[in-house]
Amino acid sequence: MQTIHVDHATKRFGSLEVLKQVDFRLEQGEFAAIVGPSGCGKSTVLRMIAGLDHPTEGTVSANQKPIEAPHPSRVLIFQEHALYPWRTVEKNVAFGLELAGMPKKECQNRVDALLKKVGLSGFQSYYPHQLSGGMRQRASIARALAMDPEVLLLDEPFGALDAITKITMQNELLRLWEGSGKTVLLITHDIDEAIYLADTIHVMSPRPGVIVETIRSEVPRPRNRNGADFVHLREKIMTHLDLAK
Amino acid sequence: MSQTSSSSSSSSASSPQVRPKAGSLWQKWLPYLAAVGSLLAIWQIAAFFLPAYLLPDVPDVFVRLFGSMNDAEFTDGIQSSLLRLAWGYPIACLFGAALGLIAGVSQAFAVYLRSLISILQAIPPITWVPFFVILLGFGNATIITVIVIASFFPMALSVLNATEGVNRTHLELARVLGANKLQLLTKVFAPESLPAFVTGAQVAFGNAWRSLIAAEMVGGAAIGLGYYSRWRGEVADMEGVLMSILVIGTIAAVLDLVLLEWLKRRLLRYRYVKTGGAE
Numbered sequence: 001m002q003t004i005h006v007d008h009a010t011k012r013f014g015s016l017e018v019l020k021q022v023d024f025r026l027e028q029g030e031f032a033a034i035v036g037p038s039g040c041g042k043s044t045v046l047r048m049i050a051g052l053d054h055p056t057e058g059t060v061s062a063n064q065k066p067i068e069a070p071h072p073s074r075v076l077i078f079q080e081h082a083l084y085p086w087r088t089v090e091k092n093v094a095f096g097l098e099l100a101g102m103p104k105k106e107c108q109n110r111v112d113a114l115l116k117k118v119g120l121s122g123f124q125s126y127y128p129h130q131l132s133g134g135m136r137q138r139a140s141i142a143r144a145l146a147m148d149p150e151v152l153l154l155d156e157p158f159g160a161l162d163a164i165t166k167i168t169m170q171n172e173l174l175r176l177w178e179g180s181g182k183t184v185l186l187i188t189h190d191i192d193e194a195i196y197l198a199d200t201i202h203v204m205s206p207r208p209g210v211i212v213e214t215i216r217s218e219v220p221r222p223r224n225r226n227g228a229d230f231v232h233l234r235e236k237i238m239t240h241l242d243l244a245k
Numbered sequence: 246m247s248q249t250s251s252s253s254s255s256s257s258a259s260s261p262q263v264r265p266k267a268g269s270l271w272q273k274w275l276p277y278l279a280a281v282g283s284l285l286a287i288w289q290i291a292a293f294f295l296p297a298y299l300l301p302d303v304p305d306v307f308v309r310l311f312g313s314m315n316d317a318e319f320t321d322g323i324q325s326s327l328l329r330l331a332w333g334y335p336i337a338c339l340f341g342a343a344l345g346l347i348a349g350v351s352q353a354f355a356v357y358l359r360s361l362i363s364i365l366q367a368i369p370p371i372t373w374v375p376f377f378v379i380l381l382g383f384g385n386a387t388i389i390t391v392i393v394i395a396s397f398f399p400m401a402l403s404v405l406n407a408t409e410g411v412n413r414t415h416l417e418l419a420r421v422l423g424a425n426k427l428q429l430l431t432k433v434f435a436p437e438s439l440p441a442f443v444t445g446a447q448v449a450f451g452n453a454w455r456s457l458i459a460a461e462m463v464g465g466a467a468i469g470l471g472y473y474s475r476w477r478g479e480v481a482d483m484e485g486v487l488m489s490i491l492v493i494g495t496i497a498a499v500l501d502l503v504l505l506e507w508l509k510r511r512l513l514r515y516r517y518v519k520t521g522g523a524e
C-alpha cells in the first residue's frame with residue numbers, strides 16, 4: 001500500500017506555468033477528489049502521479065520514493081475511455097494481465113468475474129464501437145480493476161455521460177471502492193460528483209493551477225444530494241471557485 | 246493458373262464473415278464488369294477497322310488464349326511469374342512493415358528510412374535489372390530482388406506514417422498498465438498500424454506486379470509472362486501480345502480483388518462486425 005505525496009510541485013510547459021506549488025497528500029484507502037475549472041491542470045496532476053509526466057520543480061512521490069515511471073500499482077483511467085478498438089471487451093479488460101504474462105485460464109476467470117462486477121456479462125466478445133458510452137467507461141474501469149491496483153486515478157470518468165447514467169455509475173464506483181482498501185483520486189469539474197463521492201476535496205483554481213482549499217467532508221454515506229450539509233459544502237466550494245452569487 | 250484463381254475466389258465467397266447480400270454483391274461488381282466491357286468494346290470496334298495482323302478480333306484472342314493453356318511455353322511463363330510474385334511480394338511486405346514499425350519507435354531511424362525511401366523512389370525499379378543481372382545472373386533471384394525493392398517502400402512509408410500518428414493515449418494507457426518497449430511495439434503500434442498495413446499491401450502489390458512484368462520484359466529472365474509478351478512482340482504476333490496483356494491484367498485484378506480484399510477483412514475484422522460482437 002502506498003501514500004502519495006505531491007510536494008510543492010510546479011509544472012511548466014515551455015513558458016506556460018500550468019501548476020504552481022501544488023501540495024497535498026493522498027492517504028492510503030481514502031477517496032479524494034480534485035475539482036476545478038477546465039484547463040486548470042487537473043489532468044496534469046494526475047499524469048504526474050501516474051508517472052506519465054514529471055514536475056518541473058518539487059516532487060511527486062509514493063511512500064517517499066519519487067515517481068519516475070508508470071507502475072501497475074497506480075492505474076490511470078483516462079478522460080477519454082481509450083479502449084483499444086481492435087480488441088473485444090474481454091481482451092481489453094485482460095490487456096494489463098496479458099502484459100504481465102498471466103496464464104490464459106486464470107486471466108479468463110478474473111476477467112469474467114470483473115465484467116460481472118461492472119455489469120458487462122455477456123458482452124465479452126463485443127468490440128468497443130458496439131457499446132454505449134456508459135458501457136465503454138465500465139469496461140475501462142474493469143480493465144483498471146483487473147490490475148488490482150493500490151491507487152486508482154480517475155480523470156473525469158463520467159464527464160461524457162448523460163445525467164442518468166452518470167448517477168448510476170457514481171453509485172457503482174462507490175460500491176466497487178467501499179471496503180476494497182484502494183486509494184482513489186477522482187478528477188472532476190462536477191462539484192456535486194466530488195461531494196457525493198469523495199471524503200477529501202481539493203479545490204483548484206486556474207492559471208497557474210493552485211490548490212486553494214482542501215475540504216474534508218464528513219457527510220455520512222449514502223449521501224443525500226439535497227441534504228443540508230451537502231448543500232452547505234457545495235456553497236463552500238463554489239465560493240472558493242468564485243462561482244457564488 | 247485459372248484453377249488457382251477460381252478456387253481462391255470460391256473459398257473466400259463461402260467463408261462465413263464475408264457474405265454480402267445478393268443486391269450489394271451485384272452493386273459491387275456491376276461497375277467493374279462495365280469497365281471491363283467498355284475496354285473490350287473499344288478494342289472490338291477498333292478491330293473492325295484494322296487488319297487482323299494489326300488488331301485481331303476479341304473472340305480470336307480468347308480462342309487463342311484457351312488454346313495456349315496447353316502451350317507449355319505460355320503456362321510455364323505464368324507459373325514462373327507467379328512464383329516470383331509469391332516470393333517477392335510477401336518478403337517486401339514483411340520487410341517494409343518491420344522497417345516502418347522500427348521507425349515508429351526510433352526517431353533517428355525514421356529520418357534515415359525516409360531518406361532511403363526518397364532515394365529509392367527516385368530510381369525506377371527496372372533500372373536495377375542490369376545491375377542485378379550482372380550480380381546475380383538471369384532469373385528468379387534478380388527478378389525477386391527487383392520486386393522487393395519496388396514494393397517494400399510503399400509498405401514502409403504507410404506503416405511509418407501510421408506509427409508516427411499512433412494514438413498517444415493508447416500508448417500511455419499501455420505504459421500505465423505495465424507495457425515494456427517490446428510490448429508497446431507488438432501490442433499497440435502493430436495493431437494500430439494494421440489499417441495502414443492493408444493500404445500499404447495494396448499499393449505494394451501494384452508496384453510488385455508492375456515491376457515484375459517490367460523486369461521480365463527488359464531481360465531479367467528468359468521465362469515469364471513479361472518475357473513471353475516481349476518475345477511475341479518481337480515476332481509481330483499481335484494475338485500473343487494481346488493475350489499476354491489480358492492475362493497480366495486479369496491476374497492482377499483477381500489477386501487484388503480477391504486476395505487483398507480477403508486480407509483486409511481478415512486483419513480488420515473488428516471494423517466489419519456490425520451486430521452482436523465477434524463470433
Ligand SMILES: Nc1ncnc2c1ncn2[C@@H]1O[C@H](COP(=O)(O)OP(=O)(O)OP(=O)(O)O)[C@@H](O)[C@H]1O
Nearest residue numbers: 013016018037038039040041042043044045079189
Ligand atoms: N503536453 C503539453 N504541452 C503543452 N501544454 C500542455 C500539455 N499538457 C497540458 N498542457 C496545458 O496545461 C494546461 C492544463 O491542462 P490539463 O489537461 O491538465 O487541464 P485540465 O484541468 O485537465 O482540463 P480539463 O478539465 O479540460 O480536462 C492547459 O492549458 C494545457 O494547454
Ligand SMILES: [Mg+2]
Nearest residue numbers: 042043079155
Ligand atoms: Mg483534463
